Amino acid sequence: MMRRFLVPCLLAAAAALLVATPALAQGPVKIGVLTPLSPPGDAAAGQFIVRGAKMAADEINGPGGVLGGRKIELVIEDDSGTPEKGVAGLRKLASQDKVSAVIGQFHSSVMEAVQDLAEQLKIPVFSTQASAKGITEKHLTYTFRTHVIDPVRVQAWNRFIQQQGFKRVALVAENTDYGIGLSDETKKQFASSGIKAELKSIIFDRAVVDLTPQLLEIKSWKPDLVINIGVGTPAYLIIKQASDVGLFPATPMLVSYDMPARPEFWKNLGDKGAFTTFIAYYHPTMKLTPRGEAFRTRYRAEFKEEPVYGALNGYAQIMLIADAINLAKSDKPDDIVKALLANTFTGWNGTITFPRGEGPYWQQWTPPMLFMQYTKAEMPFAEAKIVFPPDLKTGDLMLHKH
Amino acid sequence: MDLHLFSQYLLSGIVIGIIYSLMALGITFIYGIMKMINWSMGEFYMIGSYVQYALLASVLGWDRWYLALPLSMASVFVLGVVVQRFLLRPMYVGGIERRDEYATIITIALMVLFRNLAIVLGGPNQYSPKDYAKPTTLLTLPISGNRVVALVGALVLLALFYVLTRRTWLGRAFRGAAQNRVGIQTAGVDVLRLDMLAFGVGVALAAAAGALLAPDFLVYPENGAISTFKGFEIIVIGGLGSIMGSVVGGLLLGVIEALGSVFLSPAYKDLYGFVLLIALLAVRPTGLFGERERTV
Numbered sequence: 205m206m207r208r209f210l211v212p213c214l215l216a217a218a219a220a221l222l223v224a225t226p227a228l229a230q231g232p233v234k235i236g237v238l239t240p241l242s243p244p245g246d247a248a249a250g251q252f253i254v255r256g257a258k259m260a261a262d263e264i265n266g267p268g269g270v271l272g273g274r275k276i277e278l279v280i281e282d283d284s285g286t287p288e289k290g291v292a293g294l295r296k297l298a299s300q301d302k303v304s305a306v307i308g309q310f311h312s313s314v315m316e317a318v319q320d321l322a323e324q325l326k327i328p329v330f331s332t333q334a335s336a337k338g339i340t341e342k343h344l345t346y347t348f349r350t351h352v353i354d355p356v357r358v359q360a361w362n363r364f365i366q367q368q369g370f371k372r373v374a375l376v377a378e379n380t381d382y383g384i385g386l387s388d389e390t391k392k393q394f395a396s397s398g399i400k401a402e403l404k405s406i407i408f409d410r411a412v413v414d415l416t417p418q419l420l421e422i423k424s425w426k427p428d429l430v431i432n433i434g435v436g437t438p439a440y441l442i443i444k445q446a447s448d449v450g451l452f453p454a455t456p457m458l459v460s461y462d463m464p465a466r467p468e469f470w471k472n473l474g475d476k477g478a479f480t481t482f483i484a485y486y487h488p489t490m491k492l493t494p495r496g497e498a499f500r501t502r503y504r505a506e507f508k509e510e511p512v513y514g515a516l517n518g519y520a521q522i523m524l525i526a527d528a529i530n531l532a533k534s535d536k537p538d539d540i541v542k543a544l545l546a547n548t549f550t551g552w553n554g555t556i557t558f559p560r561g562e563g564p565y566w567q568q569w570t571p572p573m574l575f576m577q578y579t580k581a582e583m584p585f586a587e588a589k590i591v592f593p594p595d596l597k598t599g600d601l602m603l604h605k606h
Numbered sequence: 607m608d609l610h611l612f613s614q615y616l617l618s619g620i621v622i623g624i625i626y627s628l629m630a631l632g633i634t635f636i637y638g639i640m641k642m643i644n645w646s647m648g649e650f651y652m653i654g655s656y657v658q659y660a661l662l663a664s665v666l667g668w669d670r671w672y673l674a675l676p677l678s679m680a681s682v683f684v685l686g687v688v689v690q691r692f693l694l695r696p697m698y699v700g701g702i703e704r705r706d707e708y709a710t711i712i713t714i715a716l717m718v719l720f721r722n723l724a725i726v727l728g729g730p731n732q733y734s735p736k737d738y739a740k741p742t743t744l745l746t747l748p749i750s751g752n753r754v755v756a757l758v759g760a761l762v763l764l765a766l767f768y769v770l771t772r773r774t775w776l777g778r779a780f781r782g783a784a785q786n787r788v789g790i791q792t793a794g795v796d797v798l799r800l801d802m803l804a805f806g807v808g809v810a811l812a813a814a815a816g817a818l819l820a821p822d823f824l825v826y827p828e829n830g831a832i833s834t835f836k837g838f839e840i841i842v843i844g845g846l847g848s849i850m851g852s853v854v855g856g857l858l859l860g861v862i863e864a865l866g867s868v869f870l871s872p873a874y875k876d877l878y879g880f881v882l883l884i885a886l887l888a889v890r891p892t893g894l895f896g897e898r899e900r901t902v
Binding site: 241242243244247248251379406407408409411412413414415416417418420421424436437440441444445447448449450468471472473474 | 608611619622725730734737741747748749750752753823827828832863865867871872873
């Protein structure tokens with residue numbers, strides 16, 4: 205008698221399982237954040253990127269997530285600013301965590317190693333703040349960037365040099381892909397664009413802590429401008445030691461990225477940071493997209509400080525990946541790549557697309573650059589003057605002769 | 607050649623060389639007594655710099671760095687004594703073969719532990735105490751006040767160390783243990799207690815370097831790497847176990863690096879010290895002031 209019920213019961217159980225399994229498979233969509241969170245990488249930078257990414261994940265998951273109800277789950281890995289750890293991190297994200305995409309790359313040397321593996325494993329990887337042109341010059345299918353590239357950075361500072369009439373420019377660059385790349389590109393563009401200025405370039409070992417002899421050598425050369433191409437600790441050491449030997453602020457100094465925008469800049473340098481000029485991509489007075497404005501408001505409320513570019517970019521990249529996932533109706537990496545190439549996305553400061561241009565302009569979106577200056581010690585970032593480009597400036601470059 | 611500029615390079619090399627000597631002194635002293643290489647020396651330098659920063663930031667205020675310095679040295683001395691007593695001494699009492707090598711491995715593990723603890727507890731960011739003194743000029747060299755303080759501090763500590771080893775009973779015991787560990791025991795000295803004190807003194811010297819250099823070279827988890835790196839070059843150049851060797855080796859290294867980085871290339875600054883080291887070892891394997899070892 206029992207046997208008559210057995211088969212229908214078994215069939216019902218099987219049917220229930222078949223229905224349940226797809227629902228069980230609707231787990232979260234995982235996105236990797238591979239970024240420097242410990243030395244020798246610029247860990248302060250990585251922390252801001254993670255902050256922005258987390259805020260994006262919260263914003264997406266609040267109303268329900270992507271693909272009709274799946275939450276975004278971030279998997280955070282530390283690359284310590286070294287190619288070996290970057291590659292190991294990507295391998296883990298791809299094979300163990302099975303992420304749909306990876307963002308967060310900050311150091312160019314790490315990105316260059318990571319992108320080759322990403323191409324093999326077919327995972328889209330985003331450069332969040334790595335600017336070497338080689339990254340997009342390789343024309344890899346799975347590499348994307350929403351950050352400035354070094355040839356454009358050099359074009360900007362060359363125009364700045366011409367506008368200010370500087371005739372002797374000294375470069376102090378670290379011996380990484382970033383530093384050497386910028387130094388070489390500056391030499392190249394000086395020659396090709398006929399700038400009437402002399403250039404002196406010094407490459408130093410990133411591990412060295414005492415740059416006094418190099419700074420003395422530059423001081424004796426009497427430059428009009430010193431460009432500080434260090435990242436993290438070396439950038440601080442150059443400012444401190446240039447101040448100690450009397451090179452700065454008598455000679456203006458341009459820091460190649462937005463480190464001076466960070467909250468700890470004044471704590472580390474005190475008065476020595478006054479008159480620093482630097483390149484930033486965000487300023488509190490900038491007009492942002494509605495998405496960007498909303499992010500800025502939430503960031504200020506939660507952290508009681510101005511958002512930093514790394515956080516804005518990390519946020520924007522997670523948002524656009526989520527948008528791409530929704531457009532593709534899929535979390536598979538190849539579908540995401542197709543959606544990224546075919547559509548327009550909203551960033552924090554403009555509309556983003558990924559055209560496949562010539563040279564380094566491949567799957568590359570470049571935000572505008574601002575040259576800012578602190579004209580006195582302990583100046584809040586919000587009060588820093590924009591000294592270049594001419595159409596956005598709010599003040600003139602202040603020279604400080606002793 | 608502009609003599610004025612050359613003198614600036616030379617002076618900058620001499621100043622940094624004396625500071626490097628302080629880093630090397632601790633390593634060579636510990637080696638002399640315990641015959642083991644302390645690979646975590648740089649991490650004690652790092653801890654010294656963090657303690658200095660913490661004392662100035664929280665309790666003493668930015669101006670009283672001269673009070674924070676001995677406190678920082680004392681706390682690292684205590685840490686060193688504890689580490690030696692519980693982690694290293696067991697190698698020396700068990701009658702283990704190759705005890706120096708096991709002890710060395712423990713210090714490598716400590717290096718990794720301390721560095722990562724610093725990242726977890728202090729965060730990966732750089733810190734800097736306020737300047738100890740205003741920028742000034744040393745002969746022809748414009749120099750940061752901090753570096754002058756570090757130079758004077760290093761010279762004072764070197765002098766104090768000389769007095770300790772030459773004029774006190776404890777110093778004589780240290781020298782005896784360095785010459786002949788078995789012999790000193792027959793003279794009635796507790797060599798295990800001496801080990802503890804020697805380790806504490808050695809790491810306190812590294813902490814002093816860290817505390818003195820905090821405003822110039824910044825405070826962050828990896829800042830000790832430079833002192834380990836330079837320290838070892840110097841003790842090999844100067845001779846393992848030789849105090850005079852640390853001073854002369856440090857000076858030589860500082861000057862060669864300064865001049866090499868200006869007249870050859872700054873990108874290979876770290877290479878010049880190693881070239882000197884290899885050339886010296888080829889001619890004089892014991893280093894400048896080292897002695898051939900006599901083991902009983």
